[in-house]
Amino acid sequence: MAIDPRDLNALRTPLLRFAHLQLRNTSLAEDAVSETILAVMEHPDRFHQQSSLKTYVIGILKHKLIDQLRRGKREMRLTDDPYDERSDAAMVEALFDSKDHAIGVQPDWGDPVQTLERKEFFDVLQLCIDKLPAKTGRIFMMREWLEMDTDAICKELDITSANAWVMLYRARTRLRECLQISWFAQVPS
Structure with missing residues (x-):
């Protein structure tokens, strides 16, 4: 099944928001989302329509984020919560x-x-x-x-x-x- 790039482009903003919340770094979040979209585009045959495209893409992004966290590629350190x-x-x-x-x-x-x-x-x-x-x-x-x-x-x-x-x-x-x-x-x- 062919995946329309416009559909993926429409998902970009919520994917970025989710990735940024996890990584707290705009460029790392953009990298994770780009890798996710690239993975979907390289292997459109893996999307079997058993779920929505959004659910499928978020599942891939979750794995990309977990991989990135495990590799320790994060360059930032979280500070304490800003509330008392x-x-x-x-x-x-x-x-x-x-x-x-x-x-x-x-x-x-x-x-x-x-x-x-x-x-x-x-x-x-x-x-x-x-x-x-x-x-x-x-x-x-x-x-x-x-x-x-x-x-x-x-x-x-x-x-x-x-x-x-x-x-x-x-x-x-x-x-x-x-x-x-x-x-x-x-x-x-």
């Missing part, structure tokens, strides 16, 4: 009362399958991920999108497993809060 630990404590404190019970009623997020079928949801999710502090967003993406295990993430980022779990908790908490405000409170039709 006290802000996390305040955020968690605000969620619970003095008896450690959740404050307020948990919102009804409706039918998750229906939500996941909406393209707009993924646009809002991407905006929420982009709002995460750099290191927190990166560890979330490594775990949930690249499907790396905790040991590999800890080795790659030179952190302890306890630190990784705390950062993943922070990422999920902030994403939940952002999605509640930006998506579920809007009651999309």
